[in-house]
Amino acid sequence: MWTGRLTSAARPGAALGLVLAAAAAHWSGRAASVPAAFDPAEVVALIRRHRIATLTLTKAAGLPAALTEAIAAASAGQIRRAALLALECARVAHHLTGSGQDFLVVKGAPLSVQLYGSASLRLSRDIDLVVPSGQTEASTQHLQRLGYAAIGRDHNALILGHAGTGARLELHESRSPDDFRHGCSVDVLGIAVPTLPVDRAILHAACHGSGHLWSELAWIADMAAAMAAPLDWDRITDLARGKGLRRPLALGCLLASELLEVEIPPPLRPLTDALPASVIAGIAHVTASPAASEREVLAQRGAVGMVLWEMSLYERPARKLALLIRHGHPSATDKALVTLPAALSFLYVPLRLARIAWAWIARR
Amino acid sequence: MPNAPISESSTSSRNPALIATEVDGEVVMMHLDLGRYFGLDSIATDIWKRLETPMTFAALIDGLQADYEAERAVIAADVARLLAEMADKGLVALG
Numbered sequence: 001m002w003t004g005r006l007t008s009a010a011r012p013g014a015a016l017g018l019v020l021a022a023a024a025a026h027w028s029g030r031a032a033s034v035p036a037a038f039d040p041a042e043v044v045a046l047i048r049r050h051r052i053a054t055l056t057l058t059k060a061a062g063l064p065a066a067l068t069e070a071i072a073a074a075s076a077g078q079i080r081r082a083a084l085l086a087l088e089c090a091r092v093a094h095h096l097t098g099s100g101q102d103f104l105v106v107k108g109a110p111l112s113v114q115l116y117g118s119a120s121l122r123l124s125r126d127i128d129l130v131v132p133s134g135q136t137e138a139s140t141q142h143l144q145r146l147g148y149a150a151i152g153r154d155h156n157a158l159i160l161g162h163a164g165t166g167a168r169l170e171l172h173e174s175r176s177p178d179d180f181r182h183g184c185s186v187d188v189l190g191i192a193v194p195t196l197p198v199d200r201a202i203l204h205a206a207c208h209g210s211g212h213l214w215s216e217l218a219w220i221a222d223m224a225a226a227m228a229a230p231l232d233w234d235r236i237t238d239l240a241r242g243k244g245l246r247r248p249l250a251l252g253c254l255l256a257s258e259l260l261e262v263e264i265p266p267p268l269r270p271l272t273d274a275l276p277a278s279v280i281a282g283i284a285h286v287t288a289s290p291a292a293s294e295r296e297v298l299a300q301r302g303a304v305g306m307v308l309w310e311m312s313l314y315e316r317p318a319r320k321l322a323l324l325i326r327h328g329h330p331s332a333t334d335k336a337l338v339t340l341p342a343a344l345s346f347l348y349v350p351l352r353l354a355r356i357a358w359a360w361i362a363r364r
Numbered sequence: 365m366p367n368a369p370i371s372e373s374s375t376s377s378r379n380p381a382l383i384a385t386e387v388d389g390e391v392v393m394m395h396l397d398l399g400r401y402f403g404l405d406s407i408a409t410d411i412w413k414r415l416e417t418p419m420t421f422a423a424l425i426d427g428l429q430a431d432y433e434a435e436r437a438v439i440a441a442d443v444a445r446l447l448a449e450m451a452d453k454g455l456v457a458l459g
Contacts, residue, residue: 162399
């Protein structure tokens with residue numbers, strides 16, 4: 001229900017409104033009310049862009065048959081890829097477990113099972129593997145034996161690809177030993193896959209969605225799925241308080257409530273009520289027409305503004321600092337600007353900071 | 365090594381090294397050790413589902429005959445060919 005809590009956001013247009021209503025039917029069971037005038041091609045494109053086809057391809061969604069067929073055709077590749085990734089996730093977990101490796105699969109197929117009850121309802125694009133600090137090399141060797149090869153780096157993750165299956169895997173080192181102490185196992189297609197327990201997985205999803213400016217409805221749908229599930233929200237709220245993550249959690253839940261019509265669980269309401277207007281204003285783009293990608297939103301607002309906004313979400317100084325370090329880490333663009341010898345590679349950091357500062361000055 | 369001819373008493377079972385999921389009504393599976401995907405068409409998907417528990421060729425054909433409008437001999441010939449193909453690819457074991 002559009003209550004206007006997202007005061008800085010525009011009311012969704014006809015196409016996005018229909019997309020939201022069709023997705024919301026997944027939880028409410030109420031068929032979408034189809035407007036008299038809308039652009040079917042825009043609806044299809046939005047559903048594909050936001051990776052929510054599986055939520056809208058049901059009778060409950062109430063979309064016209066021709067539109068449902070068009071969505072199915074446009075999203076068939078995404079749906080098939082997610083199913084194959086679920087299989088690949090199970091295979092990787094099977095072998096890593098067999099080799100005695102410590103690891104967790106975050107998001108992806110295990111989260112899909114935890115939130116939707118099915119391994120491939122959530123349309124993942126890659127596999128996110130977290131290993132204990134210092135274990136990247138050993139894990140990479142195991143993954144190489146499974147046919148993976150390193151293809152690049154993204155912030156703190158090593159990116160690996162599998163030539164045979166086309167799967168992409170991001171290998172992250174854990175920053176919190178807590179993750180492994182509290183890990184659990186989820187059945188993905190008959191294979192036990194180690195992952196975060198659902199309360200921690202929800203906080204992780206909230207931070208991930210916030211970090212990407214909630215620019216895809218798939219991430220907001222995850223929050224809706226969590227809110228609709230019979231979970232212990234007192235416990236989740238306590239955990240968020242303890243970790244200083246109340247705002248990312250509240251923001252994700254507010255979005256899910258406003259856009260996908262899922263009621264906010266009572267223990268969460270004080271958190272959503274306490275969200276400052278400046279934090280809510282940071283996600284005004286979610287209802288923009290035409291839809292804005294994360295890159296476009298960053299370009300519009302500038303990196304400094306977005307980093308400051310993201311820092312305002314976190315309560316712990318250590319987390320704010322980690323965020324600064326992550327954004328201060330040299331990007332591929334920085335390295336493409338000038339080639340420095342390995343001994344001078346530390347100069348990429350001031351180069352990046354200078355680029356960010358220049359962009360900020362230029363905007364002002 | 366080629367599989368022995370399939371008889372009415374031959375038993376068919378799924379390869380336990382495979383994990384499977386369904387996409388748009390058709391089964392997609394992966395071999396855990398080989399890391400290879402396999403896709404089944406709708407008929408093969410139906411047979412795969414019936415093999416959730418191992419069964420004799422005769423029982424499989426009886427079940428299919430009850431659901432498809434075709435002569436038993438025609439179904440048996442088609443399914444024998446399909447099972448042999450699936451066995452060649454390591455998807456099912458024939459005993």
